[in-house]
Amino acid sequence: MWDLLIAHFTRRNIQLNEEQIALIQSAFHYRKFRKHQYILQQGEIARYDTFVIKGILKTYLMDEKGQEHIIKFSPEDWWANDLYSFHTEQPTNYNIDCLEDSEVLQITRKELEELIERVPPLHQYYHITYRNSIIAYNRRIASSLCNTALERYQEFIIRYPQIEQRVSNHLIASYLGITPQSLSRLRKQASGN
Structure with missing residues (x-):
């Protein structure tokens, strides 16, 4: 279960010692979700950052006609979350649900902040990851428009x-x-x- 997350960090040149790996394992929570089960619903506050171990999640908006507009897919080895809601504690506009039976690792904002303090290599990782998320969303918007x-x-x-x-x-x-x-x-x- 932990191998995928640790390998994810390692592939991104995040060097972790055994103590840091143990801290990561104690901070994240393993959860299983069924196909079509929500991880986050519009109007809720995103309490967790979610790393997908198994399955595929979709992040989408629902318009006033009930039409889904998929923003992102998150397969294995990807993150899924509304970062705005997660960091500001404001209600989300997004829904995130499972397209398959899924297994994930989740961490709260408080646990993440504490983990970054205790495992310094993760500070750089999350900085780069958040920057890349912003770039990906900007590219997605530009692609949709142009x-x-x-x-x-x-x-x-x-x-x-x-x-x-x-x-x-x-x-x-x-x-x-x-x-x-x-x-x-x-x-x-x-x-x-």
Whole structure:
């Protein structure tokens, strides 16, 4: 269970000793969620930062017509959260739920702050991770506003190579901001048919 999280840090050049690994293990909470179970719902305050061990989570907004607008998928080895709500303790506009039975590691803001104090290498890690999250959201917004549907689909394949076979066309289309029928046409176009 802990191997994936520790390997995640190691791949990002975060060197941890045995004592620091033990502190990380004591700070995070292991939880299981069923398919379609919410981890966070609109109007709640994000109490946890969530690292996915197994499964896929989706982060999305719901419009006034009940239409989902998927912002992000979080497969294994990814984080899922509304950082704004997590750090400001303001209600979230997002929903995060499980697309598969999922296993996660979660940490509260207070526990995270204490952990960063006690494990200094994590300060740099979280600084870089949060910066990269902001960059990713900015790119997502720019892509949604400026790129063609085909370009957005190609970016999706690069960003989420392991997800296309695991989630429905309806969800991929929602992420891309198109209909499932348009997605079928894009796939044909992308494959050269």
